[in-house]
Every structure is written in structure tokens, then in C-alpha cells.
């Protein structure tokens with residue numbers, strides 16, 4: 077997509093944001109309706125009938141509260157992630173407006189929410205909130221980006237493709253981490269950019285490792301760096317790498333949203349640990365004592381004056397304490413070489429701070445408006461991601477159709493091509509035969525499996541039984557002609573395939589019988605209804621069953637993939653977004669088992685090539701080989 081002027085670009089983005097806001101509001105209204113009609117949890121954005129299961133104090137006087145179902149039932153499938161803004165409300169009180177909080181942890185049977193206040197009541201609902209605040213911040217950043225001058229304007233115009241990006245000759249670099257040659261080349265390339273550069277990191281190629289090295293080198297040369305990512309999880313992954321070589325990294329953000337092991341690097345904890353904070357705490361204590369004194373009834377001459385004097389003194393003390401705290405916060409921030417945050421920046425906290433370099437990891441998960449807050453803070457920009465995996469989630473189908481799903485990184489690669497990006501090529505995850513198809517389809521056949529993973533197999537894992545014949549790395553089971561058809565979930569829109577689900581149960585059992593741990597297995601289905609069905613059939617501790625989106629950025633030793641679609645019309649729905657299948661296949665380290673209907677899938681050229689690939693690899697099977705496949709009752 078190309079824009080003639082910055083104004084046209086920003087006009088378009090504002091329109092898409094408005095459409096997205098409308099879609100979000102619509103979704104909330106549908107959720108309210110579903111709540112009344114009986115199955116509120118179907119949307120995945122609400123959990124109901126929750127009790128208080130546990131609690132502990134959190135930072136800054138917050139409460140960390142575990143909500144769970146009665147008798148610790150497993151929670152249904154839901155989209156409330158760590159960092160999601162939520163509202164906790166009393167179910168028995170229809171007038172309760174609820175308390176705002178943030179999801180701070182989640183497990184199969186509980187959801188932990190960080191709340192400022194203690195929730196009153198016995199039965200609770202937790203609802204995902206629309207992220208209005210983020211949208212407003214993006215709009216405000218875009219309004220500022222329209223009016224830029226000087227160097228900032230030149231970077232903006234280059235990011236819009238209106239001017240050529242500039243590169244210096246690659247510098248000589250002494251690397252801190254052990255990198256492979258394409259990673260080293262990518263670091264030199266990123267450091268040579270005068271405006272922006274892109275690191276394209278296919279699955280398992282060490283994109284975050286490489287981006288961290290770019291940050292180390294910049295810091296070494298005296299730069300201040302802003303390191304961002306679209307989600308809290310991605311920021312924490314980056315932070316985990318950054319702290320290895322850069323001691324002065326500070327993570328800005330609600331501590332409840334930060335991995336527990338990394339909380340020592342949060343601004344809140346660093347400020348709390350600052351020696352001057354003892355004085356601030358003392359001032360608060362003194363102010364409280366004065367308030368108590370003022371509230372005590374006292375009689376006699378001058379009592380009223382004494383009381384109001386105490387109030388005034390307490391107020392002044394509190395103001396001074398807050399000012400001092402703000403100063404400490406700013407001092408701590410200034411001491412950092414690297415500030416780490418999500419793309420939704422806290423503008424008030426950062427003030428007019430600027431950075432020599434801004435890096436954005438998982439940049440293909442960010443929409444265009446999400447870029448601008450961070451972009452306005454820096455002189456140079458490095459984006460890292462993989463546009464051959466899933467794009468950002470967009471609720472408004474119209475906006476998505478018009479192009480809102482295209483991330484800025486994807487747009488820049490598509491429009492400017494080879495000069496602006498470097499691809500990493502050595503991957504450290506997949507057996508070579510798992511990698512090959514994805515490499516040929518999405519990465520120009522460029523990927524190479526590192527020796528450490530090239531031929532690794534399940535049988536090499538500790539605890540997995542060695543058999544005469546090792547379990548194969550790949551298998552595709554074809555259901556064509558067996559009548560294993562898809563169906564609509566009762567009362568729902570989502571699709572499922574009970575016969576495929578039955579087959580998946582058998583595969584999980586086989587893996588476990590061979591000694592593979594449930595936590596080493598991923599069961600992936602493109603449709604929520606199939607995920608729900610499988611979760612009800614496989615209540616196994618540690619086994620993860622999720623949609624493709626739920627597994628992006630993760631890996632497992634073995635992946636079982638059910639394609640679900642099987643119909644006479646050859647409809648494949650959103651499997652037509654082939655990047656979804658790229659993500660699903662490339663989560664696997666040592667084994668892939670897939671099941672699908674070649675008669676339905678094979679009409680699409682991508683799936684037809686996938687089937688050929690499995691066939692050529694000697695990994696094609698058909699369910700007719702199974703006892704009683706015709707009318708075979710596995711469900």
C-alpha cells in the first residue's frame with residue numbers, strides 16, 4: 077500500500093482506528109446479549125461463576141487475587157491473557173460497576189487479577205475491557221507525527237516510503253553474544269542504518285537474540301535505547317535476553333504484567349529499592365499520623381484551628397513526598413541505558429525523553445498506528461519480526477479487508493524489498509524435514525537447520541522409550557472419502573470435527589505411552605470449537621490444546637495438528653490464510669502429526685503442495701489403514 081502524502085496516510089489510519097473501536101464496542105454489546113441468553117463464556121472474553129480462591133499482596137498496595145470455578149474446575153477456553161485489562165464484577169449484584177484490573181497470571185484452573193481494591197461479593201465475573209486508552213494514545217501520537225520537522229520528519233517520510241532510506245557502510249563489531257554468520261551480518265546491517273532497518277527472523281532463527289545484540293552494541297557506543305514490543309510477553313522475552321549483557325535495563329509497565337523472575341528490573345521495584353525512598357515512606361507515615369490526629373475529636377479552645385492545621389500540614393507533607401518520589405522515578409529512569417516497554421508508552425512518565433535508537437521486536441504483530449508513539453521518541457529504528465507468521469489481530473473485518481492487518485514491517489518489506497531487510501537463516505528449533513516445507517514456501521528455501529537440531533528426534537529425549545523403529549518425524553493422515561466430516565458446534569459459529577478429534581486423542585495417548593511428557597506436546601486446531609471439544613476429551617494436566625494464535629512465538633517437542641475442514645464444497649475458510657498453517661507447523665521441534673481431508677484441503681494450491689511434500693517424504697497415511705475407518709467409532 078502506498079500513500080501520496082503523510083496526511084493521506086494518517087487520515088486512513090484514523091479511519092481504521094475508528095472502525096476498530098466500533099467493532100470492539102459491537103463485540104461488547106454482543107457479549108452483554110450472550111450473557112443474558114445463557115452462554116456468556118462462549119465469546120472467550122468473559123469468565124463467570126468465579127470464586128475467590130487465593131490472594132496475596134502485590135506491589136504498590138495492589139491485591140493479587142486468584143479467581144477459580146467451584147471445585148477448581150478447569151476454566152473454559154478464554155482470551156484473557158497476562159496483561160489484558162479486565163473488569164471484575166459481582167454476579168449477584170446487577171448494579172455493580174465492577175473494578176478495573178489487569179490479568180497478572182493464568183493457569184488451567186485459575187485466573188489471577190491485580191486489583192487496586194478488594195472485591196466485595198461471593199460470585200464474580202471477569203470481562204475483557206476494550207482498550208480505549210491505547211487508541212487515544214495512538215491518535216495523539218499520530219496527530220503529533222503529522223506536524224514533525226527536521227530529522228524526525230525525514231525519518232517519518234522514509235518510513236512512509238516517500239524518501240529513500242540511507243545506510244552507512246557496515247561497522248566493524250566485536251560481538252558480545254555467540255552469533256552465527258547471518259546473525260552477525262544482520263547486526264552490522266542494523267547498526268549501519270541511518271534511518272531504519274529490518275531484521276526478518278523466521279521461526280527459531282534467534283531474532284530476539286540478534287536484536288538484543290544490536291541493543292548491546294548501541295549501548296556500548298554510548299546510545300540510549302528504547303526497546304519495545306506489541307505485547308507484554310514479547311517485551312519480557314526481549315528483556316530476558318537484554319539483562320544478560322546490559323545491566324541498566326529498566327522495564328516500564330504495570331509490575332503485574334511482568335514475568336515474576338524479571339520484576340527486579342521493573343521501574344516500580346527499582347524505585348522502591350532506592351535509598352531515598354525511605355525518606356518518602358517516612359513522610360507518608362508522618363502525614364498519616366497527622367491526619368489521624370486531626371480526625372481525633374478534641375475539645376477546648378483552639379481545637380478547630382489545631383485540627384485544620386494538622387490537615388494542612390499533612391497535605392503539604394504528602395505533596396512534598398509525591399514530588400520527591402517523582403524526582404526519584406526520573407533519576408532511576410535517567411540512569412537506564414535501555415528502557416523496555418510495550419508499544420503503548422506512558423507519555424507522562426517518559427516526559428520529553430528521547431532515545432538514540434528505538435528497537436521493536438515482534439513488529440509484525442503491530443498495526444500501523446501502534447508504531448507511532450515509539451517512533452516519535454527516536455532518531456533511528458530497528459524492526460524485527462516475521463511477516464510470514466500471523467499478522468496483528470483486527471476485529472473490524474472491513475478495516476482488515478482494506479489493509480489494516482498489514483503491519484508496517486510487512487509493508488516496508490513489500491514496498492522497498494531487499495535493501496531494507498536482512499533475513500536470519502540458521503534455525504535452532506526444527507528437525508530438518510519439519511523445516512523444509514516452510515522454508516521452501518515462505519522463506520525462498522533459505523533456512524538451514526543447525527546441527528544441534530537437524531536430525532533430532534523424539535527418541536533422543538530423556539524418558540522416551542527407544543523402540544526398534546523410532547516414531548517418524550512427520551505424518552499426515554488423510555481422511556478423504558472416510559466421511560469424517562466437519563460440523564458446526566451446536567448454537568455456535570465455530571467448526572469442529574469429532575472424528576478428527578477422536579484420532580487426536582489416540583495420537584496423544586501414543587505419544588504419552590512412548591514416554592513423551594504431556595507438557596512437551598501441543599495440540600493445535602484452527603477453530604475454537606475443535607479446541608473446546610478436544611479440551612473436554614483430553615483433560616490432561618500439562619497438555620496444551622489451543623488455536624494457532626495461542627501458540628505463536630512458542631515451541632513444543634511434538635505437534636498434533638487437526639485441520640478440521642472436510643466438506644463437499646471444498647471450503648477451507650480461514651485456513652486460506654496460509655501463514656496460520658506456517659505458524660502451526662513450525663512450533664514443532666521433533667515431530668508433527670497432522671490430520672485433514674485431502675479432498676477438501678487439496679483444492680487450495682498451498683495445501684496440495686503440503687500433501688505432496690508429506691507424500692514425497694514417505695509420511696502420507698490414510699485413515700483407511702485404521703481398523704474400521706469406515707464407520708470407525710473413535711468419538
Ligand SMILES: Nc1ncnc2c1ncn2[C@@H]1O[C@H](COP(=O)(O)OP(=O)(O)OP(=O)(O)O)[C@@H](O)[C@H]1O
Pocket residue numbers: 254255256259277278279280281282283284285286504629630
Ligand atoms: N547463534 C546461536 N547459537 C546457538 N543458539 C542460538 C543462536 N541464536 C539463537 N539461538 C537459540 O535459538 C533459540 C531461539 O532464539 P530466540 O528466542 O532469539 O529466537 P526467535 O527467533 O526470537 O524465536 P521465535 O521464532 O520464537 O520468535 C533460543 O534457544 C536461542 O538460545
